[in-house]
Amino acid sequence: MSSIEETLADSVRARYPLLYLVTWEEKRALDVIRQVGRSVEKEIWLWTVTEGLRRDGRKPPVAAARSGPDTSDPHVVLDEISYEGAERIFVLLDFHPYLNDPRIVRKLRDLAAVLHHRPVSVIFLSPTLKLPTELAKEIEVLDLELPDRQILEGALERLLGGLERRGDIDTRLPASLRTRLIRAAQGLTLVEFENALAKAVVRSGKIAESAVAAVIEEKRQIVRKSGILEYYEPNATLDQVGGLSALKVWLRKRGDALSDEAREFGLPAPRGVLIVGVQGCGKSLTAKGIAAQWGQPLLRLDVGRVFSGTVGSSEENMRLAIRTVESIAPVVLWIDEIEKGFAGTASSNYSDAGTAARVFGTFMTWLQEKEQAVFVVATANDVRRLPPELLRKGRFDETFFVDLPNAAERREIFRIHLRARKRNPDRIGLDALVEASDGFSGAEIEESVIGGLFDAFQARRPLRADDILQNITATAPLSRTMDHEVSALRQWAHGRTRRASDAT
Ligand SMILES: Nc1ncnc2c1ncn2[C@@H]1O[C@H](COP(=O)(O)OP(=O)(O)OP(=O)(O)O)[C@@H](O)[C@H]1O
Ligand SMILES: [Mg+2]
Numbered sequence: 001m002s003s004i005e006e007t008l009a010d011s012v013r014a015r016y017p018l019l020y021l022v023t024w025e026e027k028r029a030l031d032v033i034r035q036v037g038r039s040v041e042k043e044i045w046l047w048t049v050t051e052g053l054r055r056d057g058r059k060p061p062v063a064a065a066r067s068g069p070d071t072s073d074p075h076v077v078l079d080e081i082s083y084e085g086a087e088r089i090f091v092l093l094d095f096h097p098y099l100n101d102p103r104i105v106r107k108l109r110d111l112a113a114v115l116h117h118r119p120v121s122v123i124f125l126s127p128t129l130k131l132p133t134e135l136a137k138e139i140e141v142l143d144l145e146l147p148d149r150q151i152l153e154g155a156l157e158r159l160l161g162g163l164e165r166r167g168d169i170d171t172r173l174p175a176s177l178r179t180r181l182i183r184a185a186q187g188l189t190l191v192e193f194e195n196a197l198a199k200a201v202v203r204s205g206k207i208a209e210s211a212v213a214a215v216i217e218e219k220r221q222i223v224r225k226s227g228i229l230e231y232y233e234p235n236a237t238l239d240q241v242g243g244l245s246a247l248k249v250w251l252r253k254r255g256d257a258l259s260d261e262a263r264e265f266g267l268p269a270p271r272g273v274l275i276v277g278v279q280g281c282g283k284s285l286t287a288k289g290i291a292a293q294w295g296q297p298l299l300r301l302d303v304g305r306v307f308s309g310t311v312g313s314s315e316e317n318m319r320l321a322i323r324t325v326e327s328i329a330p331v332v333l334w335i336d337e338i339e340k341g342f343a344g345t346a347s348s349n350y351s352d353a354g355t356a357a358r359v360f361g362t363f364m365t366w367l368q369e370k371e372q373a374v375f376v377v378a379t380a381n382d383v384r385r386l387p388p389e390l391l392r393k394g395r396f397d398e399t400f401f402v403d404l405p406n407a408a409e410r411r412e413i414f415r416i417h418l419r420a421r422k423r424n425p426d427r428i429g430l431d432a433l434v435e436a437s438d439g440f441s442g443a444e445i446e447e448s449v450i451g452g453l454f455d456a457f458q459a460r461r462p463l464r465a466d467d468i469l470q471n472i473t474a475t476a477p478l479s480r481t482m483d484h485e486v487s488a489l490r491q492w493a494h495g496r497t498r499r500a501s502d503a504t
Contacts, residue, residue, distance in 0.1 A: 003145065004032055004142065004143075004144055004145055005032055005035055005036055005039075007142060008021075008032065008033070008036045008123075008142065009036045009039055009040055011121070011140055011142075012036060012040050012042070012089065012121045013040055015115075015116060015117075015118075015119070015121070016121065016140045017111065017112045017114075017115035017116055017120070017121060017122060017138075018108065018111070018112050018115075018121075018122050018124070018135075018138055018139045018140065019121060019122070019123045019124070019139065019140050019141075019142060020123070020124045020126070020129065020131070020139050020140065020141045020142065021033075021123055021124065021125050021126075021142050021143075021144055022126065022127070022128070022129045022141065022142070022143050022144065022316075023125070023127065023143070023144035023189075024127045024189055024191070025144060025189045025190055025191060026093065026125060026127075027190075027191075028144065028147070028151075028189075028190055029125055029144050030046075030091070030125070032144065033089065033091055033123060033125075034056065036089070037056075037089055040089075041087060042087040042088055042089045042119070042121075043055065043056075043086070043087065043088045043089070044056035044088075044089050044091060045088055045089070045090045045091065046090075046091050046093065047071065047077050047090065047091065047092045047093065047095070048072075048093045048094065049072055049074070049094070050072065051072065052070065052071035052072035052077070053071040053077050053080060053090075056091075074095065074098040074101075074104060075103065075104065075107065077092070078104070078107045078108065078111055079107075081111065081115075081120065081122060082107075082110070082111050082114055082115075084118070084120050085118055085119075085120070086119070086120075087119045087120075088119070088120050088121075089120075089121050089122075089123060090120070090121070090122045090123070091122075091123045091125055092122060092123070092124050092125065093125050093126075094125075094126055094127075095124050095126065096124070096126040096128055096129075096130055099130060099131065099132055099135070100130075100132070105132050105134050105135060108135060108138065108139075109134065109135070109138055112138040112139075124139070128316065129141060129313065129315070129316045129319075130313055130316070131313075143319070143323075146186070146187055146188070146189060146323075146327065147188075147189065147190050147193070149182055149186070151190065152182050152185050152186070152188075152190075152193055153182055155190055155193055155194055155197075156178070156181065156182070156197070159194065159197050159198075159201075159207075160173070160207065163201065163207075171206075171207070173207060177207075177208070177209065177211075177212070180212050181207075181211055181212055181215060184212050184215040184216055184219075185215050186327065187219065187324075187326065187327020187328060187329075188215065188218060188219065188222075188327070192218050192222070193215065193218075195218065196211070196214045196215045196217070196218040197211060197214070197215075199214050200213075200214040200215075219327065219328055222324055222327070223299065223324060223328070226320055226321065226324050227305065228301065228302055228305045228306055228317050228320070228321045229299050229300065229301055229302070229321055229324055229325065230299065230300045230302065231297065231298070231299060232288065232291070232298040232299065232300050232334065233298075235288070235292070236285060236288055236289050236292060237289050237292045237293045238251065238252075238286065238289040238290070238292075238293045239289075240285065240289060240416055240420075241282050241285050241286050241289055241416075242282070242405065242409055242410075242412035242413035242415070242416050242442060243282070243405045243406070243408070243409025243410075243412055243413065243442075243500075243501050244282060244286065244402060244409075244500040244501055245501060245502050246400075246498070246499060246500055246501060246502050247275070247286065247400050247402070247500035247501075250273075250398065250400075251273070251286075251290055251293070252293075254270040254273075254375075254397070255290075255293060255294045257269075257270060258270065258294060258330065258373070269373055270375055270397055271367070271370070271375065271376065271396065271397050272333075272367070272374075272375055272376030272377060272378065272395075272396045272397060273375075273376075273377055273378075273396055273397060273398050273399070273400060274338075274378045274379075274380065274390060274391070274395075274396040274398070274399040274400070275287070275377065275378070275379045275380070275399075275400050275402060275500070276379070276380045276381065276383055276386070276399065276400070276401055276402070276489075276493065276497060277381060277400075277401050277402030277403060277489070277493075277500070278381065278402060278403060278404050278441060278478075278479065278486055278489060279381050279441060279443070279478060280441035280442055280443030280444060280478065281402045281403070281404060281405065281441045281442050281443070282402060282442045283379040283380075283381070283402055284336055284379055285442075286377075286402075287332075287334045287336065287377040287379055288334070290332055290375070290377055291332040291334075294332065294375075296330050296331055296332050296375075297328060297331050297332070298331070298332050298334055299325055299328065299331055299332070299333050299334065300333075300334045300335075300336065301321055301325070301333060301334070301335045302341075303335060303338065303340070303341020303342060304340070304341055305317070306318050306321065306341070306359065307341075307356065307359070313355075314355055314356070314359050315355060315358060315359055315362070317359075318359045318362050318363060319362065322362075322363075322366050325372075325374055326370070326372045326374060329372040329373045329374050330372075330373035330374070330375075331373070331374055331375075332374075332375050332376075332377060333374050333375065333376045333377070334377050334378075334379075335376065335377070335378040335379070336379050337379060337380060337381070338378040338379065338380050338386070338390070339380040339381075339382050339383070339385040339386040339387075340382070340385070342356075342360050342363075342387055342390075343385040343387075360387065360389075364389055364390075364395065367395045367396075368394050368395060376396070378390070378396070381489075383489060383492050383493075391496065398498055399496065399497045399498065400497060400498050400499070400500040401490075401493035401497035401498065401499055401500060402500045402501075403490065403493075403499065403500070403501065404439060404440070404441060404479055404486070405440075405441070405442060405445075405501070406501065407434050407435070407438070409501060410433075410434050410437050410438075410440065410445060411430055411434045413442045413445045413446070414430050414433055414434065414437075414445060414449065414468075415430070417445065417446045417449045418449060421449065421450075421453060423463055428463070428464070428465050428468075429465045430465070432465060432469055433448075433465060433468055433469060433472065436469055436472045436473065437472050439477045439479040439480055440472070440475070440477045440479070441477065441478060441479065444475060444477050444478070447471070447475070448468050448471040448472045448475060449468055449471075451467075451468070451471035451474075452464075452467035452468035452469075452470070452471050453467070455467045455470070455471070
């Protein structure tokens, strides 16, 4: 028995009256429910708004032959269920739109009370979860876990069998291709996996290397559709980050420990890092660099969108995001400006502070307990708004503080940005620039290089150190205008965090 079958069977036996199974895979979910029905010896009855209530496996009666109340009405079907006394499981497909109706909500609460004493369970089966608060305690929510290896292999066999019967393509798969296909497919629903394979067959006439690519492309689509996560094409490795050598050394060591070999050696999988610090000093740049360095996909989680309400309920969004990320593991998950997303989860910045706190709680628990190879990089610059729970042990492996670059680091940053613009840093005197840019962030150094290039271009002559120097002198760096904030940040970081640069 799969674990969802067990959970479901236990809940039914324990007489949980109302259950909610969230999944896009209606067909597979129904198979699971039928299995449960057999094991707990209950009849299954299905309801849809188009066909009303009918026993599973029976055809719905034609309209003319129908007797009794019209159960396609959601109110009526709940009334019918409330009279039921026999061993039955009622499965209501796509009932979620009616959960907005206050009369339905009330009926369900009454129903829950009545059914507690009867051998009857109601299972809502929907691709989305939208529970009114009144029902949060009455309804037990279950996720249909994604198909495991065995189920995926079964699907592959079925497809190959079908193709073989048609006889026009080669269906013998090398074992290694089979393994990689199944591994890549982990995290897809059955339907998605079948679609990806079908696409590959249509394109190339066989299941070959391109099928793995099709499966991976299917995953990209899921991320895109989630609306909360974003695939990021990392365009810079850690070599493009100037300074921050302690952080880079730490990251290289973790990168080296991603392998199975490291697990066997007894090392835990790296969990994540929190990078706080001064604006424009390379926090986001580092986050992007990690994924490129490790050759893993980079997913960005937009916490603001989790709460925005434009895509679904925030709780459901967070669950979906977590599931999607895990399905793509191994992966680097980047949460930029985490303090902005989760600010006010304790106070009431959001209209529903309770929901915000729950969503944050879900995320915290996941951070602590996740087993998949998901390395979380979170960045923050406003530490006053950083929920203190984030700093607690067990959430991130380490918290680093990124300060304004020191002289050696500024030199490195100048070199990186000159080289990125096809200038030879050895031919430009950097000493004066390094000295004049004391208090500048990496972003401001980059700006001064760009400003210098503009000036040189306008005069139609090669770039000189002087061009950059003039831009430096004309700039009031943030660290000067926000001197107070920067010192407060340093003070906060002291003792709570590890320095990202080597001490000088
Ligand atoms: N240490 C650095 N080395 C090289 N370039 C840097 C460095 N720091 C900043 N830059 C340049 O400045 C840009 C902005 O930096 P980044 O976005 O990483 O800053 P941040 O620390 O995330 O700032 P914020 O707190 O405002 O988000 C980078 O894309 C890069 O071009
Ligand atoms: Mg940033």
